[in-house]
Amino acid sequence: MVVAPSGVGKTSLTRRLVSDHGDLHLSISATTREPRPGEHDGRDYHFVSRDKFQSMLSEDAFLEWAEVYGNFYGSPKAPIMDALNRGESVLFDIDFQGAMKVHKQAGPDSVLVYILPPSLAEMSRRLHTRSQDSEEVIHRRLSRAKDEVAAWEQFDYVILNDDFDRAYADLAHIYHAERLKRARNPWIGDLVNDLLREEI
Amino acid sequence: MVVAPSGVGKTSLTRRLVSDHGDLHLSISATTREPRPGEHDGRDYHFVSRDKFQSMLSEDAFLEWAEVYGNFYGSPKAPIMDALNRGESVLFDIDFQGAMKVHKQAGPDSVLVYILPPSLAEMSRRLHTRSQDSEEVIHRRLSRAKDEVAAWEQFDYVILNDDFDRAYADLAHIYHAERLKRARNPWIGDLVNDLLREEI
Numbered sequence: 001m002v003v004a005p006s007g008v009g010k011t012s013l014t015r016r017l018v019s020d021h022g023d024l025h026l027s028i029s030a031t032t033r034e035p036r037p038g039e040h041d042g043r044d045y046h047f048v049s050r051d052k053f054q055s056m057l058s059e060d061a062f063l064e065w066a067e068v069y070g071n072f073y074g075s076p077k078a079p080i081m082d083a084l085n086r087g088e089s090v091l092f093d094i095d096f097q098g099a100m101k102v103h104k105q106a107g108p109d110s111v112l113v114y115i116l117p118p119s120l121a122e123m124s125r126r127l128h129t130r131s132q133d134s135e136e137v138i139h140r141r142l143s144r145a146k147d148e149v150a151a152w153e154q155f156d157y158v159i160l161n162d163d164f165d166r167a168y169a170d171l172a173h174i175y176h177a178e179r180l181k182r183a184r185n186p187w188i189g190d191l192v193n194d195l196l197r198e199e200i
Numbered sequence: 201m202v203v204a205p206s207g208v209g210k211t212s213l214t215r216r217l218v219s220d221h222g223d224l225h226l227s228i229s230a231t232t233r234e235p236r237p238g239e240h241d242g243r244d245y246h247f248v249s250r251d252k253f254q255s256m257l258s259e260d261a262f263l264e265w266a267e268v269y270g271n272f273y274g275s276p277k278a279p280i281m282d283a284l285n286r287g288e289s290v291l292f293d294i295d296f297q298g299a300m301k302v303h304k305q306a307g308p309d310s311v312l313v314y315i316l317p318p319s320l321a322e323m324s325r326r327l328h329t330r331s332q333d334s335e336e337v338i339h340r341r342l343s344r345a346k347d348e349v350a351a352w353e354q355f356d357y358v359i360l361n362d363d364f365d366r367a368y369a370d371l372a373h374i375y376h377a378e379r380l381k382r383a384r385n386p387w388i389g390d391l392v393n394d395l396l397r398e399e400i
Contacts, residue, residue: 114382116391120398142400152392158382160391170380177377180370182314182358191316191360192352198320200342 001092001099002171004115005145007127009161013115013171014093021175025083027092030056033071036132046076064094064101069140075102089179096148111178113171114155118162120145201292201299202371204315205345207327209361213315213371214293221375225283227292230256233271236332246276264294264301269340275302289379296348311378313371314355318362320345 004010018026030046032053041047048056053072056062065074075098080090092102103110117123120142127138152158157174161167182188204210218226230246232253241247248256253272256262265274275298280290292302303310317323320342327338352358357374361367382388 116388117395120395120400124400139400146396146400149392149395152388153382155382157377157380158385158388159380160388170376173373173376174380176370176373177357180357180359180374182353182355185358188316188352188358188360192349195317195320195349196346200320200324200339200346 001094001102001110002113002115003094003096003099003148003155004161005117005123005148006133006141007123007130008115008117009126009164009167010093010115012164013161013168014091016168017171017175018091020172023088023179024175025079025088025090027075027080027090027094029073029075029094030062031071031073033073063105064098066095066097066101068095069137073098089175096151100154109184111157111174112155113157113159113174114152115167116149116152116158116160117145118160201294201302201310202313202315203294203296203299203348203355204361205317205323205348206333206341207323207330208315208317209326209364209367210293210315212364213361213368214291216368217371217375218291220372223288223379224375225279225288225290227275227280227290227294229273229275229294230262231271231273233273263305264298266295266297266301268295269337273298289375296351300354309384311357311374312355313357313359313374314352315367316349316352316358316360317345318360 002010002014014026018024028042028044028046030048030053032048032050035041035045035047039045050072053074056074056076057065061077062074063077063080065072067073073095075092075094083090092099094102099112103112117126123145124138124142127133127141133141159167159170178184202210202214214226218224228242228244228246230248230253232248232250235241235245235247239245250272253274256274256276257265261277262274263277263280265272267273273295275292275294283290292299294302299312303312317326323345324338324342327333327341333341359367359370378384
């Protein structure tokens with residue numbers, strides 16, 4: 001799971017990782033909030049009504065869900081399970097609380113990556129540049145970032161995004177290396193068994 | 201630590217990793233065996249006399265040592281500690297028993313990578329091609345490889361060397377990702393503290 005405060009470049013990093021790796025499935029969250037300009041249903045979020053969200057909740061259709069700033073967000077289970085059954089990895093572009101919930105359910109098999117901004121001043125500059133949020137929302141985001149950043153020791157990896165290309169290379173290294181972990185490759189057992197049966 | 205039976209391409213992989221990464225120090229083993237054609241003192245091994253090896257042993261100068269096929273091998277402590285004090289990582293191109301000993305001393309901070317041959321037949325072909333060993337030695341190496349390969353579950357990562365470039369890319373991903381682990385980057389704590397002191 002990749003976690004970062006808004007305005008740290010998380011979306012650009014995760015979208016590129018997914019487009020570069022066919023065996024990586026991006027979990028698209030469902031949300032009751034309104035689409036922002038440029039956002040597409042099914043690509044950025046599944047935009048659903050409050051009624052639809054409630055009925056999904058009652059069907060236990062989310063791996064995790066939360067209410068943030070008055071809107072509901074959740075990770076639908078079905079596409080995640082389908083991807084895992086196909087042997088793919090699943091990437092969660094998710095907030096801090098959601099990541100902790102998924103981590104609790106998925107256990108040590110989940111990998112927590114935190115993307116750090118070089119400074120809050122730089123993060124504030126980026127939030128102002130993208131001009132999506134009011135001053136009040138920006139202040140709330142910066143304040144929340146402070147709380148999240150303080151929990152950096154709960155993450156497996158921390159990437160400093162002071163340079164996009166380097167940060168992306170870091171993220172890609174982590175993705176590849178984690179796929180190479182012995183525990184994620186039970187097929188090696190079959191290969192080893194074949195090898196042990198060889199006559200020498 | 202990178203471990204593999206002879207004839208799996210371990211030396212080519214580790215030498216390239218070290219030459220591509222200035223912050224990676226290769227631990228050069230000391231040995232009492234004779235240099236093979238093409239081997240250089242100080243590059244492939246530190247070739248030492250039995251007396252010298254014994255005096256190093258009595259000075260506790262090795263992180264690990266062993267007798268293999270009648271020759272002594274050991275990893276001298278001093279250059280390893282110097283490299284770690286400079287903030288570098290240390291790569292051990294080492295045999296299975298040695299890796300287990302270093303792992304026991306270094307604890308979870310050490311990373312165990314095993315390079316698998318695609319088959320024993322292929323490994324045998326490579327050992328015959330390089331023509332360094334007698335038939336007897338080749339048979340002994342293959343037999344030892346079987347014992348080691350059976351212990352694959354003690355390794356953190358397993359790389360299948362059926363294609364040099366892919367295996368090298370795998371090894372480099374592991375190296376970079378391991379350096380990005382939160383626990384190996386205590387300086388992030390300072391960065392986070394600076395960030396938490398920022399006024400928003």
